[in-house]
Amino acid sequence: MIKVVAALIEKDNRILIAKRSTGDPNVMGKWEFPGGKVEFGENEFCAIEREIKEEFELDIKAKDFLINNVCEYPTKTVDLRLYSCEYIDGKFNLHDHSEYKWVAKEDIMNYDLAPADIPLAEYVKKVK
Numbered sequence: 001m002i003k004v005v006a007a008l009i010e011k012d013n014r015i016l017i018a019k020r021s022t023g024d025p026n027v028m029g030k031w032e033f034p035g036g037k038v039e040f041g042e043n044e045f046c047a048i049e050r051e052i053k054e055e056f057e058l059d060i061k062a063k064d065f066l067i068n069n070v071c072e073y074p075t076k077t078v079d080l081r082l083y084s085c086e087y088i089d090g091k092f093n094l095h096d097h098s099e100y101k102w103v104a105k106e107d108i109m110n111y112d113l114a115p116a117d118i119p120l121a122e123y124v125k126k127v128k
Contacts, residue, residue, distance in 0.1 A: 006035035
């Protein structure tokens with residue numbers, strides 16, 4: 001099982017999602033909460049902050065674990081773990097995504113989300 005962390009970054013009552021342009025064909029072209037794999041021995045809070053810095057050149061502060069979803073793809077199983085994060089600083093520079101959007105929580109299910117992200121998005125829409 002691959003442990004993956006994802007960031008719930010909120011600004012002006014909107015949440016950040018990004019459209020994947022590299023990597024796994026199962027998620028290529030799909031919208032997702034940004035994040036990435038936790039490296040061996042790495043703390044999940046550090047992992048999400050590192051991944052957002054690598055993928056977007058943004059500084060964030062991971063705050064709280066919210067929810068996870070274990071998703072089986074054809075070639076692997078992913079444990080996707082969502083963390084609420086605070087935007088600190090930086091201007092977007094996309095490395096693994098073709099675009100990003102700040103969307104209203106009630107609109108998140110209108111996007112073609114990666115399969116692992118769907119239960120997380122449903123949670124965010126209802127609870128967060």
